[in-house]
Amino acid sequence: MxxxxxxxxxxxxxxxxxxxxxxxxxxxxxxxxxxxxxxxxxxxxxxxxxxxxxxxxxxxxxxxxxxxxxxxxxxxxxxxxxxxxxxxxxxxxxxxxxxxxxxxxxxxxxxxxxxxxxxxxxxxxxxxxxxxxxxxxxxxxxxxxxxxxxxxxxxxxxxxxxxxxxxxxxxxxxxxxxxxxxxxxxxxxxxxxxxxxxxxxxxxxxxxxxxxxxxxxxxxxxxxxxxxxMERSEQAQGILTEMRDVINAVEVGALDRDIATIVRGTTPLVADEKAAKDSPRHHVQYGGSPRGAQALLQLARVHALTEERAAISRSDIEFVLIPAMRHRIQLKYEFVVEQGTSEAAAVERFLQQLKDSV
Known part of the structure; x- marks a missing residue:
């Protein structure tokens, strides 16, 4: 809380x-x-x-x-x-x-x-x-x-x-x-x-x-x-600390599970872990970390505040998803080749597919 x-x-x-x-x-x-x-x-x-x-x-x-x-x-x-x-x-x-x-x-x-x-x-x-x-x-x-x-x-x-x-x-x-x-x-x-x-x-x-x-x-x-x-730095730090308290106070509710599922969905399968044949995780070389989940959460909270809400919604997560996660994911080379596009575009397509599946 x-x-x-x-x-x-x-x-x-x-x-x-x-x-x-x-x-x-x-x-x-x-x-x-x-x-x-x-x-x-x-x-x-x-x-x-x-x-x-x-x-x-x-x-x-x-x-x-x-x-x-x-x-x-x-x-x-x-x-x-x-x-x-x-x-x-x-x-x-x-x-x-x-x-x-x-x-x-x-x-x-x-x-x-x-x-x-x-x-x-x-x-x-x-x-x-x-x-x-x-x-x-x-x-x-x-x-x-x-x-x-x-x-x-x-x-x-x-x-x-x-x-x-x-x-x-x-x-x-x-x-x-x-x-x-x-x-x-x-x-x-x-x-x-x-x-x-x-x-x-x-x-x-x-x-x-x-x-x-x-x-x-x-x-x-x-x-x-x-x-x-020095005074400018001290005053700016005070403002940012105050704003960080406001950001952290934005309610997440059950959407924390969605964030965890999305970030986990960017990671490759480990030994004995099963997933559906059409799961995007089959194509991942490496993926997001706990820092990725933190970034996704904080940016979603900021977006909620700019929409004048005290709790995040699914739309906040979707708005910040690609910028918060695109640099944390590397897809397997053969999958990128099959897509017939750049790796950056393939990652964005992967994240859209992952978002729609959660």
Missing amino acids: PEYELDRKDIEQFKKDFDALLDGLREHLIGQREAAWFVVATFLSQGHILLEGNPGTAKTFLAQLLGQLTGLEMSRIQGTPDLMPGDIIGSPMIQPGAGEWQWRDGPIFGGNLIFVDEINRMNPRTQSVTLQAMQEGSVQTLDRQAGDSGEKRLKRPHMFIATMNPIEQEGVYPLPEAQLDRFTAKLILPAPTEDDLLKIMDRYADRHATRAALADIGPCGRWPKESNR
Whole structure:
């Protein structure tokens, strides 16, 4: 049972805060309406998001807008094959004249919104740094001031917004399943329509126009506007903690069984386990984990609140199902070939079939 009891004012305040961010994103972001919704939902539920799309589909702009609208700092990590863990974490540097070593933080400690561009171009050793940070909110360093363990915490609040470019083939390292599983949702950003391209050219003639637009955007709603960065972070953490209590108070009822059945249905059959011949599970190489169930539950709760309801419905689960689960599933190669389509499309078809069977 939820420890926090919802009332009507809680729901109205949540929707007001949610809509302020969403409207702010959609006011400046042309197209990508689904991505905007899930970025806000993931941020408020204190998760991480993976954005996949061709160059120029506003992945970076989306992250920058979120930073401007919340007043939170954004730090950027550009993924390249030769990027090393020390380039992200930081390293000890000798102070000129003093002859002493002093730790210098890397970009992973530099902002609340940690934007990792082209994360799949980082080598596995460097990817492992984000693996620990996303789960634990801290990383191991050589900073003596961090104590004997060397464990240094990220800023609070923090959110990883990572991107992948699907057309790159060389110098790419597929993300391990354990890292993919740490993302609350994965969004595939489509290319803009012809009408959207016309709007983009009309509003943002070049990159300078985009920069000028960002400079004029400030925190919306009740997000902190103080000039002191530490105070902004503390106030934002307070707002997010309050909103997390509201999210966790949304009733689930008997639908928790549906979520468990769906997530279990994405996993392969184990020894001596039987399933109907037409069960989708026969085609699964690996599937969702408890983190997948948690992501599905939390995003469904957020959707219910945006619909001004204190309990989730089946429609909430269906709305968030594909973004919450698509990156946690790998289907068997022969099944994907039989489908005659891409693996991403095959996974979406699989999830639709699974949803209809529950």
